[in-house]
Amino acid sequence: TEPAPGAVHLPDWLPPARQRELLRACREWARPPAGLRTVHTPGGGTMTARQVCLGWHWHPYAYARTVVDGDGAPVKPFPAWLGELGRGAVTDALGADAAASAPYDIALINFYDADARMGMHRDADERSDAPVVSLSLGDTCVFRFGNPRTRTRPYTDVELRSGDLFVFGGPSRLAYHGVPRVHAGTAPPELGLTGRLNITLRVSGL
Numbered sequence: 001t002e003p004a005p006g007a008v009h010l011p012d013w014l015p016p017a018r019q020r021e022l023l024r025a026c027r028e029w030a031r032p033p034a035g036l037r038t039v040h041t042p043g044g045g046t047m048t049a050r051q052v053c054l055g056w057h058w059h060p061y062a063y064a065r066t067v068v069d070g071d072g073a074p075v076k077p078f079p080a081w082l083g084e085l086g087r088g089a090v091t092d093a094l095g096a097d098a099a100a101s102a103p104y105d106i107a108l109i110n111f112y113d114a115d116a117r118m119g120m121h122r123d124a125d126e127r128s129d130a131p132v133v134s135l136s137l138g139d140t141c142v143f144r145f146g147n148p149r150t151r152t153r154p155y156t157d158v159e160l161r162s163g164d165l166f167v168f169g170g171p172s173r174l175a176y177h178g179v180p181r182v183h184a185g186t187a188p189p190e191l192g193l194t195g196r197l198n199i200t201l202r203v204s205g206l
């Protein structure tokens, strides 16, 4: 379905076996050095979702090749297979023309426990207008998809479940969005995950 122009939701895009593979990879990436970290914002806030980055390290509000707000280690490499996954996702959601952008070179992986949230924000730190690819694993969440002008209404709430693909291109690329709620205990039991993981793939333009 296309809840807004350029925003395409493909439920159950990743089959269970590919979900398990991706989860296993995320658990490896979460290990130190350059592993999972807590993000502190310049205003004194703490993000409740913890994060690990591949390719380029995101820290509020810039990219670096080292983990500047963590252990200082070089960021883990972005594997070629993840780039292929991103290109395939954009092709399925928006068509081959949309997927012809520069290769995907950033992954931001957010780990949510039952109490984690993400406030309404825009992703404006990339120097590319290539679509952002989002893959969800584990617990179902409420994803709030807003508009490019304000953090507030109008917005649409969509449930994202394990295996869902969401691609944000065109006019949706700069829309405000957030995660107001995670539904604890809703992950597919055979995945073996407590909580929720979201993998976003991006083109840095750097």
Ligand code: MD3
Residues within 6 Å of the ligand: 108, 110, 118, 123, 132, 134, 143, 166, 168, 172, 173, 174, 175, 177, 178, 179, 198, 200
């Ligand atoms: C719309 N992640 O990593 S995924 C983020 O579930 C982020 O962890 C949320 O917002 C999460 O920045 C939401 C959906 C998503 C991701 C990136 C977007 C929507 C987006 C970038 C541009 C527009």
Ligand code: FE
Residues within 6 Å of the ligand: 121, 122, 123, 177
């Ligand atoms: Fe975002």
